[in-house]
Amino acid sequence: MTTATYDEKPKRNAIARWLAADTMNGIKRQRALMGFLFIAPTVIGLLIFIVGPMLYSFVLSFHEWNVFRPPEYVGFANFERLAGDSRVFVSFKNTFILMFMTVAILEVLAMALAILVKRLTGGLLGYFYRTVYFFPVLLSGASVAVMLGYMFHQEFGVINYYLSQLGMEKIPWLTSSNVVLITIALTTVWRNLGFTFIIYLGGVSALPEEILEAADVDGAKGWRKLWSITIPLLSPTILFATVTDVIKMLQFFDEPFIMTRGGPGDASRTVVMMMYDSAFGNLELGYGSAIALVLFAIIMIVTGIQFYLSRRWVFYG
Amino acid sequence: MATLSKNENQSYFASHEFQQLRNRINKFLGFGLLTVIAFFMIMPYVWVVSTSLRTPAESFTVPPEWIPVDFDVSNYEEVFEEIPFWDQMANSFIITMSVVIGQVFTASLAGYAFARLKFPGRNLIFWIVLATLMIPGQATLIPVFILVTRVLGLGDTLGALIVPSLATAFGTFLLRQYFLQIPDDYEEAAMIDGANQWQIFRRIYLPLASPGMAILAVLTFNAKWNDYLTPLIFMNTEERFPITLGIVRLQGYMGTGSISVVLAGIVLSTLPVIIMYIFGQRYLLEGLQVGGLKG
Structure with missing residues (x-):
């Protein structure tokens, strides 16, 4: 039966079918996937070297810290x-x-x-x-x-x-x-x-x-x-x-x-x-x-x- | 026709001669503005070069002499004596080129995605990227220092100045704007011709955005070459300094009055950027013409 032959190699074809270029939805998915891959290096880089450090700065702003002693929580004092x-x-x-x-x-x-x-x-x-x-x-x-x-x-x-x-x-x-x-x-x-x-x-x-x-x-x-x-x-x-x-x-x-x-x-x-x-x-x-x-x-x-x-x-x- | 009959009884102000005169005056004023600004842009550097070629004692003679008459190169010799000049130049080159290549690569991908691809959360993510552009660099300096030295173990290496700069919110924003200015008719035409998504990006959009990429490359080269606050904090060994730090070290001599040595250092450290720009300008020019979106 034809359905059986489909079932024999479903894993290899699942992604390809999902991204099939001959359907409008497939092209949309291709473009979405490509979008995520394309922004990945930038987003990961910015997360590690700007967003993360910024959040750390945020935490720091509620503390008093002079490097020599451990940070001390001071609430909104700053x-x-x-x-x-x-x-x-x-x-x-x-x-x-x-x-x-x-x-x-x-x-x-x-x-x-x-x-x-x-x-x-x-x-x-x-x-x-x-x-x-x-x-x-x-x-x-x-x-x-x-x-x-x-x-x-x-x-x-x-x-x-x-x-x-x-x-x-x-x-x-x-x-x-x-x-x-x-x-x-x-x-x-x-x-x-x-x-x-x-x-x-x-x-x-x-x-x-x-x-x-x-x-x-x-x-x-x-x-x-x-x-x-x-x-x-x-x-x-x-x-x-x-x-x-x-x-x-x-x-x-x-x-x-x-x-x-x-x-x-x-x-x-x-x-x-x-x-x-x-x-x-x-x-x-x-x-x-x-x-x-x-x-x-x-x-x-x-x-x-x-x-x-x-x-x-x-x-x- | 109505317009023709109107033209027959025109006044002097609508006449061909007046138009020509007006065009000529506009052109004259335009060139005048271009030239006056050009003069003010170049004059300070002429002063720097001519002063760097004079003996320290004569560096403040009044009236200032614009054409160097002494050609006293002792200031330049002193620059080579005070700092490991060639090591520091090489460091600057390695750092700068790595960052330029990395940024053009990551930003053209991301800029295209934000401009032309639709995916869930695109606008939100773009806003987060833009938000990072607004974060003052100094605000993240201490956490980045801890991350790079303690977690990544890159303290006092050239990597400390390269790795944190490979992703760029500025470049992403710049290239997104370039990709947005390209009409999407191209994309539809390519789809009809059977191009796949990668080909649409690689063969159509990327070449059209090349002015943006060239501009990003030149601006990044220059920003990275001239950065001095970050290396000041990350680097300890003089042989691994970029040249900006070497110049900072020379500036310590300001107090002792050797202004011409400082200026000689400025001239020397600027030369590679000038040479790079003269080469880069050609690509910039070609990029600007190729990307002119003509039909």
Whole structure:
């Protein structure tokens, strides 16, 4: 009987039949299985090296631990202390000011440069601009902080030298609490512009030519074409660049740490610096973890808001 | 036709000459912006190179000289004396290349799965992946240190800097966005032609996403090459340091006023990244053109 022959080798065929490519369900299952296999390396890696350690940090934030003695459970004491810590409040304020300044400049400038490079240049000239814009990204944050730190020096710095040649007063770039955040924002924009630029350039280059040409034929020009065609088509790239830049800037550390150590006073102290000082400076690992968790929660909320708002303006072709 | 008759009594502002003039002004302003920004992007590094070629005593002369006249290489010699430069460069290369290859591999698979494959829990898992992107690296540093040194036994080895970085939430997100921008007509056409699921990924989507992969490779190379906080915590033996730590060690000389030695170190440690970028740029360029989604 035919059913008997089926029964003789059911094990070998069970999976193959389940995934049979000639049925719609089989293809769906194939794709689902492939999906799980494809995300496995990433998900496992992230679980072991980010999610797991993060959970450990979470546990740690309810403890007092100075490495030498075993951790001691203290309940919400770290969070209560944090809520009343004016230095933590100042560091959050500084971080948000820096984030708004840098992200605003970065997104507008990088998108403008990417569109201009794509439209106006080609060949060797395009290569030149791309290379020059990306160049500072090749330097480490530490190197950039050191070299721009020298250049921003109030007395001996190159920048103030040229400003005084122009008849302006020497600006206390790193020593005035009113200016220091601007200095650090400029330094960060200088180093990160090429990064954001290259992401926008990738997005601009992947725009479907047919639609842009169709827009030309229809007579859409200049700002109108930019607002009603280029930007909507670029919106997945804009969302990506903005979300990653905001996250990066909320985790701001290298430049202020090396250029000013958070000074003058606490004028350039960021949240991650506050956390670093608590955990590695004062060996208050529990308190440091609590600051990290609050920062994490705030980054989550900010990103959630961005994604929620993106439903109104991001367009997937 | 209506438009034609309108064109006949056009004003100067709608005239062909005005359009041409406007285009020329726009082009001029565009190039102006491109060039001004380019100047500010390159100027500080020119200062660094020229200062690194001057004797320490002259490093702060005013007005600053932009073209090095002394060509005093003693600062560079001092870099080789102070740190095991070549060992540290080799370490940086091994660490960086391993991480680049690993990340492009894992992220292109996962990015494709999140963009184009449907499986139970996809959105939830993607949100978890995105959430890991928001975790400040410093927040996981202590637990990762304990894990890598005590559990995996990789303390003070190059593996300590490679293994934890093979999976990437950033790269997964980046490539997912690239895969999403590719119209799904391609997939239907391929299915009709009898391609199987693997072929659809390998032959159609992967080549179209190559700009994203090239960009991920360049960005990862650079991020890993320049990382200094992680090696600072994981590595103890100077011969196993990546070059960034060597530079950190040179920066200790800042206090003694040898700014030009620090700047010479910065120049030397940057050269390989610049060379890699010049080579990588070609692939980046080709990738950008291949992936241009033309028909």
